[in-house]
Structure formats: structure tokens, C-alpha cells
Amino acid sequence: MNLLKILDGTPEPPIIDLHLETINDSGDYHLPTPMFEFQKELTDQIVSLHYPDILKYCETNDDADLIIKSLEICVDNCMLVSTHPYLLINHYMPKNLAQKDMSSKLADTSGKFNVLRDLMNVIISNNITKAKNVGVVMNNNLKYFDLVEALLIGCSGNSNIRRYVGNNVQRESKKAGRTSNNNGNGNTSSDPTGAPTTIHLIPCDGNILKDRDQLNATKFDVLIVFDGYVDTSSDF
Structure with missing residues (x-):
């Protein structure tokens, strides 16, 4: 193995075969970012x-x-x-994650965050009449949860964010310009039109700190595994 060539050489773009022999209708998809x-x-x-x-x-x-x-x-x-780079570099971590343009800033500095926001906007804007439940499973790290919540606050349409670890970003910020929902756990978008979409931020290790009964009773329409720390073969 020529390690020097691998590490020092110019990456070659992969060749993507657009002619698929079979269609994946399993419901399990991998989305490159x-x-x-x-x-x-x-x-x-x-x-x-x-x-x-x-x-x-x-x-x-x-x-x-x-x-x-x-x-x-x-x-x-x-x-x-x-x-997201902010997960590694502490001094880049914004002090106020609830400010108005934070969602765009987070999406502009991470390809994965950018794709997640676009994907969530598509799901929220889907014109079905029933309410939707979307689970985002990620590393049980408060910074993960804070950044993802701050990103998804900026999604358009009728959405509500519910997290099962830590406090909501907007509640923690005294300068938040949006309002919290009535149940004390989650953020509601400013656009109430269309069928509501509830986005559940779930720790991958199953260490649910609040509202466990509500999570267990939820039937998910979509589950998104957000990072490589998630073990999809675990019992949880």
C-alpha cells in the first residue's frame, strides 16, 4: 500500500453509474453529503x-x-x-443559537447540515393531510442536539421540534425571537399552515431523559440516522 500516494495525492472524483439495475424499494436509503x-x-x-x-x-x-x-x-x-466544524472548535460555537439567521449560518458551514435542512424542508412541505413524525437519531452529545435544533428551527412550514436530551435552544436564550410551544418541550415554527410535522431529536444510546412514554407511543414516518456514531444494529 502506497500510503504517501493516498494521503498526498489529489482525490479522484468517483464515477457514478446512473443506470441502476434494480430499484431500492426497501425503505432504507443512504444519502451522501x-x-x-x-x-x-x-x-x-x-x-x-x-x-x-x-x-x-x-x-x-x-x-x-x-x-x-x-x-x-x-x-x-x-x-x-x-x-459540523463547531463540534470540534469550541470558540466557534455561537453564544446565541436562537438568533434569526443562525440556521443559514450552520447550513453554510457544513455539507451534512445543509443536506439535512433541505431534506427536512421537503418532508415538511409534503402536501399530505395527516401529521408527520420524523426522528433524527444522533450522538448523545448536547452540542449535537443544540446545533441540530438551531438548524431545524429555520425550516419553513408547519413544524415542531421535540428533543429528549437537554433543554431547548430557544428556552435557553433570553433573546430568542420565537415562542416555545405550550408543553414546554419543543419549538414551533412561525408558519402554522399545512399538516404539522414533529421532528424528534433522539439520542442513539437510548438514554432518554424526558418524555419517554411519549416517544414510545410515537409512530414514525421517517427515521434519519444523522452521524456515524449511531449503531443501527443496537436493540434501541
Whole structure:
């Protein structure tokens, strides 16, 4: 394996075959998401930082604890950046996630967040008459939940966000310009037209801190696995 060529070479764009032999009607789909320029730059910096340990592991089979730990940190940090750079760099984390243009700012700095917002807007705008329930399953990390909620607050249409870990972004911000719903858990969009869509933010480890009975009684129309920390084979 020529590791130097892999790490230092220019990535080649994959060739996508648009002629599918079969149609996937299983209901289980994988949606690729891009990485924006800032994410790519941070990923390059992370790999460069751990580059000596990567070489030791791949070329000399050095599996010392320090090497393994370094590689684990490298992978974890790359996973955080691929979701959103703010998850890794604390000083970039906005102080007020409920401000009016925050959703657009978050979508503009992460390809995955951008795709999630577009996908959710499509689901919310679907002209069906019954209420919809969408679950977003993610790493049980308060920063994950805060950023995703702040992103989805900006979705258009009649939507409500319910989270089962931590407090709502708008409730935490004294300067929030929107109103919370009456049940004390969730945010309601400013556009009440159309069938309502409830977006459930769910921790992947099943550690539900509130409203467990309500979650258990919910029948989901769509479940979105949002990041690589989610084990889809777990009992939960």
C-alpha cells in the first residue's frame, strides 16, 4: 500500500453509474453529503497532525497504546468535523443559537447540515393531510442536539421540534425571537399552515431523559440516522 500516494495525492472524483439495475424499494436509503471547504481544511489539518502516527501504524505495524489512541482521536475529530466544524472548535460555537439567521449560518458551514435542512424542508412541505413524525437519531452529545435544533428551527412550514436530551435552544436564550410551544418541550415554527410535522431529536444510546412514554407511543414516518456514531444494529 502506497500510503504517501493516498494521503498526498489529489482525490479522484468517483464515477457514478446512473443506470441502476434494480430499484431500492426497501425503505432504507443512504444519502451522501458533501464537505464544504472549511470542513476539508480542518480535516487536512487533523490528518497532518496525526500523520507520523498513521505512518507508524501502516508501515511498521506499530500498535502501541499511544499510537492506537492517536488514531482514535484522529478518527473521532474527523467525524466531528464531517458533521459540523463547531463540534470540534469550541470558540466557534455561537453564544446565541436562537438568533434569526443562525440556521443559514450552520447550513453554510457544513455539507451534512445543509443536506439535512433541505431534506427536512421537503418532508415538511409534503402536501399530505395527516401529521408527520420524523426522528433524527444522533450522538448523545448536547452540542449535537443544540446545533441540530438551531438548524431545524429555520425550516419553513408547519413544524415542531421535540428533543429528549437537554433543554431547548430557544428556552435557553433570553433573546430568542420565537415562542416555545405550550408543553414546554419543543419549538414551533412561525408558519402554522399545512399538516404539522414533529421532528424528534433522539439520542442513539437510548438514554432518554424526558418524555419517554411519549416517544414510545410515537409512530414514525421517517427515521434519519444523522452521524456515524449511531449503531443501527443496537436493540434501541
